[in-house]
Amino acid sequence: MSSHVLQADKSVVTTSVALVSALALLATVLFLVAALIGVISRVAPDDGSRKQAAVIERIRPVARATTALPKPAGTEVKLTGQEVYNKVCIACHAAGVMGAPKVGSKELWEPRLTQGLTGLVNNAVAGIRTMPAKGGDPSLTEANLKDTIVYMLDQTGLKADAAAK
Numbered sequence: 332m333s334s335h336v337l338q339a340d341k342s343v344v345t346t347s348v349a350l351v352s353a354l355a356l357l358a359t360v361l362f363l364v365a366a367l368i369g370v371i372s373r374v375a376p377d378d379g380s381r382k383q384a385a386v387i388e389r390i391r392p393v394a395r396a397t398t399a400l401p402k403p404a405g406t407e408v409k410l411t412g413q414e415v416y417n418k419v420c421i422a423c424h425a426a427g428v429m430g431a432p433k434v435g436s437k438e439l440w441e442p443r444l445t446q447g448l449t450g451l452v453n454n455a456v457a458g459i460r461t462m463p464a465k466g467g468d469p470s471l472t473e474a475n476l477k478d479t480i481v482y483m484l485d486q487t488g489l490k491a492d493a494a495a496k
């Protein structure tokens with residue numbers, strides 16, 4: 332065997348020893364950390380409630396989304412027809428989206444008004460063809476819709492009372 336080969340063997344052995352030592356050191360550190368965690372968790376007696384709390388924490392939904400607006404304490408705020416219109420109906424009824432009768436256009440509203448205010452309200456509540464029920468806002472009441480339609484007719488220059496006769 333030449334000395335060159337011996338030299339190579341030696342370096343392989345040295346590397347292996349270093350590797351094994353490193354692994355042993357790592358194992359020791361991990362063992363100590365584990366032992367430390369064990370000590371810390373034993374400080375407070377565990378009756379299972381902490382585990383339960385941890386599970387509850389883990390399965391807790393990441394976020395809670397709600398469409399419900401916080402209700403002011405005591406009084407229920409009733410939106411006016413104008414407020415509802417600006418909040419919901421304006422999206423379609425200002426420009427006439429999807430064939431919605433435009434506010435301000437007598438020609439478009441007059442034929443619809445022949446069925447009376449009640450008919451308009453019923454159709455707006457239930458939805459009519461491409462118009463979604465309650466304009467797509469289920470939080471609105473029938474009274475909201477009535478107020479809003481009266482407001483829309485008023486803005487158009489039509490009297491709701493006239494049709495209600």
Ligand code: HEC
Pocket residue numbers: 415416419420421422423424428429430431432443450451452454455459460461462463465466467471476479480
């Ligand atoms: C997504 C668009 C959209 C929104 C938002 C919307 N509407 Fe409409 N609305 C329409 C369309 C389209 C029509 C026409 C439907 C048809 O006759 O084909 C219509 C028709 C109506 C009519 C006439 C019904 C009839 O009997 O002829 C009334 C009244 C009305 N809307 C009220 C409202 C009110 C009040 C709101 C708000 C709360 C509202 N709309 C929100 C699209 C909308």
